Amino acid sequence: MICFRFASTENLDGSPRYQGIAGLTGRRGTFGSSSSLTLDGKTISAATLNGSGVFCSGVTDLHGGLPVMVHEFGHYLFGGVHYEGVGFHGLMDGAGTGVMSSFERYKLGWITPTTVSANLTNETITDALSTNDIYKITAQNGSYFLVENHQRQNFYESDWLQYNDGPLVSPGTGILISHCTSSSIDIESAFGRWDWDKEIYHWTNPSSLNGTLYTYPFLQVSSNRNDGDDKLNLRGERIDPNDWRVTASHSDSKGSQDDFFSTSYNRVFSPWSNPSSSYDINNNTNISVVVKGSTTIDIMINDLIITENTTFPAEIFNFSHNLTVPSGVTLTLQPGTTLKFASGKSLIVNGTLDAV
Numbered sequence: 001m002i003c004f005r006f007a008s009t010e011n012l013d014g015s016p017r018y019q020g021i022a023g024l025t026g027r028r029g030t031f032g033s034s035s036s037l038t039l040d041g042k043t044i045s046a047a048t049l050n051g052s053g054v055f056c057s058g059v060t061d062l063h064g065g066l067p068v069m070v071h072e073f074g075h076y077l078f079g080g081v082h083y084e085g086v087g088f089h090g091l092m093d094g095a096g097t098g099v100m101s102s103f104e105r106y107k108l109g110w111i112t113p114t115t116v117s118a119n120l121t122n123e124t125i126t127d128a129l130s131t132n133d134i135y136k137i138t139a140q141n142g143s144y145f146l147v148e149n150h151q152r153q154n155f156y157e158s159d160w161l162q163y164n165d166g167p168l169v170s171p172g173t174g175i176l177i178s179h180c181t182s183s184s185i186d187i188e189s190a191f192g193r194w195d196w197d198k199e200i201y202h203w204t205n206p207s208s209l210n211g212t213l214y215t216y217p218f219l220q221v222s223s224n225r226n227d228g229d230d231k232l233n234l235r236g237e238r239i240d241p242n243d244w245r246v247t248a249s250h251s252d253s254k255g256s257q258d259d260f261f262s263t264s265y266n267r268v269f270s271p272w273s274n275p276s277s278s279y280d281i282n283n284n285t286n287i288s289v290v291v292k293g294s295t296t297i298d299i300m301i302n303d304l305i306i307t308e309n310t311t312f313p314a315e316i317f318n319f320s321h322n323l324t325v326p327s328g329v330t331l332t333l334q335p336g337t338t339l340k341f342a343s344g345k346s347l348i349v350n351g352t353l354d355a356v
Contacts (some may be wrong), residue, residue, distance in 0.1 A: 020068040022075035023051035067097035074100075077108060083185050085232055087254035088171045090179075090185065095235065096254035097290060098171070099156045102134045102148050103178055103185040110130035113146060120299040122292065125175070129154035137287055143181045144279070145188070146301065147289055150176055150260065174260030175291050177269055190266040191258040192274035193228030195221045199235075203244040214239050216248050231256065266293040269320075270304070273311050286320050312337045325351040330356060 021027060031037040037044045044052040054072035056065045074091045082094035083104070090101030105111045113136035126133040128148035135147040144164040150157065159238055177188040197220075201213035216239035231252040240246035252258065261267055270288035271278045277287040288300040290307050298307070303322040306329055314336030322345050325331045330352040333339075337355075339347060347353075 002334040127151040127153040171255035172257035174262040189230040189259040225276040
């Protein structure tokens with residue numbers, strides 16, 4: 001038996017307004033003075049995360065409350081965790097609910113991604129939800145990348161998944177790449193990482209506080225492919241110089257079409273792209289994903305091949321394998337660019353090298 005309860009949080013337990021919780025009695029956690037309720041020989045527990053259902057508030061109908069319900073039931077699977085930053089790309093963000101991500105399904109043992117152990121060329125990658133066709137690439141420090149294709153061929157990414165007749169919760173179509181650890185997921189948004197207009201500010205009203213004040217609407221300043229923020233990161237940022245309590249989030253902070261790699265938008269995820277597959281400018285991975293069609297990708301984890309005209313910024317690049325510039329492709333190195341190769345590895349130029 002599955003139990004749902006709809007009520008006002010203020011009337012139910014006197015708490016500030018919230019949308020849902022994994023338990024039938026809200027944060028109060030009791031039926032009157034008891035932690036359980038027995039009717040017709042059936043006992044329902046009231047305790048959060050160990051209860052018999054979920055409680056929802058602030059929704060107008062069963063259809064509108066569905067994302068809240070499935071998220072709260074997710075806590076019975078994942079515990080009290082929220083994977084902040086996954087947004088509508090997953091179930092357990094806490095600020096927005098979409099279809100369960102490949103990372104979440106992998107943690108539950110529901111899927112077995114294909115582990116990439118060698119370079120793959122013209123690899124077919126089908127719809128992730130319909131076929132469970134997901135690729136896993138081992139990265140640094142025990143982390144990994146998941147590469148998946150979202151083509152909206154599955155029922156769970158169709159028009160039914162809406163919140164109060166709003167837009168689709170699953171936010172786009174294309175190749176989605178996420179950087180994961182055993183306990184976290186970070187969407188590598190194809191939008192890229194950027195520095196945004198902001199300053200360190202001291203508020204005196206309503207209380208003394210030092211923090212970051214953002215220009216609003218949010219304003220991109222410059223590319224920062226390793227350490228910058230994408231739109232998913234811009235949540236609850238302080239924007240009012242007169243009151244630190246006033247915050248805003250980017251309109252795409254829960255996900256958008258810009259997060260997906262495609263041939264018509266951003267098709268390359270590599271040590272030199274934005275976003276970068278490397279953690280910082282001094283520790284490069286040897287990982288590259290190139291989108292070649294709606295269902296075709298290259299994945300390179302050993303020798304890397306530059307597939308289109310590319311400019312390397314003035315940074316240090318460390319390569320553990322060969323880097324090849326094929327015929328018909330130009331690699332431009334900006335002043336200050338340094339390429340370092342492991343012993344026995346080198347830059348192979350069959351196309352054009354332009355050191356400006």
